[in-house]
Amino acid sequence: MKRAIFVPLLVIGLLLTAGTTGCKRTPKGITPIPAAKSRPVTTPEPTRAGPITSAPPTTGPTAIGVQPGTGTPVKPDEGTTATKPAEPPHPTSPSGYPQPSPDLIEGMVADTNYFSAHAIHFEFDSALVRTTEYGHVHAVGDELKAKPENRLMIDGHCDERGTEEYNRALGERRALATREALIKYGVAPERISTRSWGEDRSVALGHDEDSWAKNRRAEFILLQPPK
């Protein structure tokens, strides 16, 4: 295994050149990830996999009845952002409200400070938006209704008291629940994107309830069209 020798030599070599070229230390040969638009493979819309039955099997592990999708067509008001819908749209999939493609927010300018005072917080292991947080949700909703050219990114976060991938999914559920609260308030679903940071972006670094409570949060990021 010559690699054990290569790596320190490579590091030394890179460190020596870093001062003159100012380049970042990069492992040998690593390629930048292609931008979204130049994705080399096209991914068609997912096809639902086989029949999903709700009848549990008679033997073996317990089956959870998973309701098959109803195939509800997309509501007509989902396409408009300028007009306020008469009533909030209903979820178009059994999972909830489908997400806008990341291409739609490509190039928009993010402002993480604009809504920073309205970050909302959650109870342990919960993605329920508490009624005490609705004031924040509505304040953000009002701003979005007033400026139809803007969009929103909602970041979901967790405290450290979960395994990492469980927390990544929980953070996403928090962002999605917050998004749903905004949708029910009248903001069109395709104006809101979500992402989860799991426990990777804590704001409080202590290992106590005070810090944990601060980390269980959803944050709103304003997305504006480029000038």
Place this chain on the structure above:
Amino acid sequence: MKSTLARALLAWAALGAATLHPLQAQPEYDIDAFVGGRAKPVPVAMSGYSGEVEKVLRFDLEIAGFKFVPEAEAQYLLQGGNNAQVEGRLIDAVNKAPKFAKAFTGGSVRTQAHALADEVVLAVTGVRGIARTKIAFKVMRNQNSEIYIADYDGHNATAITADNSVVAAPSWRPGHRVLYYTTYKSGNPDIVSQDIDSGERKIVARYGGSNISPAASPDGHRVAMILSKSGSPDLFVANADGTGLMQLTQTREDESSPCWSPDGRWICFATRTSEPRRILAKISSTGGPVQRIPISEAVNPSEPDWSPDGKWIAFTSQMRDFQLYVVPAKGGEARILVPGLDATWAPNSRTLVFTRRGPGGKRFLSLLDVPTKQSKDIAQNLGVCTQPAWSR
């Protein structure tokens, strides 16, 4: 169900079969025999080795379920040296019979020592050793993280990313020198594949919402993942390059951390019932009903991993802290192992690598031999190390 007498006889038989793997006499899926601590470490004595070679042999054999004892008490003697090259002969001390005599050249001194340790394990247990396998894991520093790969004991660790961003959940693609992982480099959690040798990266999933938790199928042809594009974190399966996307679950609940059965037919994952209660479940990898996997009284399960021999599922139970558990793959009685989280199986289906959390936010990797409970922390000064994945 076996009677107490039959089980006792079986346990004696297992202990008495000196030249057999301690578990070869166990009945299948008997979690008592596997996890219950009945397997005694194999006593071995070593002489003639020094320095790093001696340390490597000691680490490798102890984690393989051996115990170093004085020569008089040993069942096996490993004698040799490491002057010009590593060499060793293994003698069955009970039958006074030589098992093998080998010398190793090429590679580094550590690799030679690992190769010798593997020979000892193979000769004694009949099962291939893991001393020359690799792991991938996540290293976090200052709220950013990179993917590293290393020898299974943590040595020769090399970063394969340098994005100053957040990464997560590396997963090896069997049969290829390729890793899947989640990266936030684009600003959104995307799933990419990276060729370890060329460094080439390709997008596997970049949909709206979060694209997380990739898990390669055992045949390397497909990848499972959790995507929230439908409005909730759901389980999806695609071809290895991300084409041919299929949605397997459509629920308002969250699914997380999928893993495959070794025959590729099932995907096991963590989810929630409508109660809500957190459970482990499985689904056919080509679609079908979601089936709960019973785990007796274990609570809040997550991060399951299916052993390569198909028999066991290791998972994390979250209570006040985190505990590793093992349950028979079809469900049943779950047995607690040690404190820790995020375990993955070695190719030998008996060693686990997992994350341990220490005080003050410390996180590091550790190895556990499930039958003997012998354990080794993987010492590292890289930073916070988590989410290990064992190469196949």
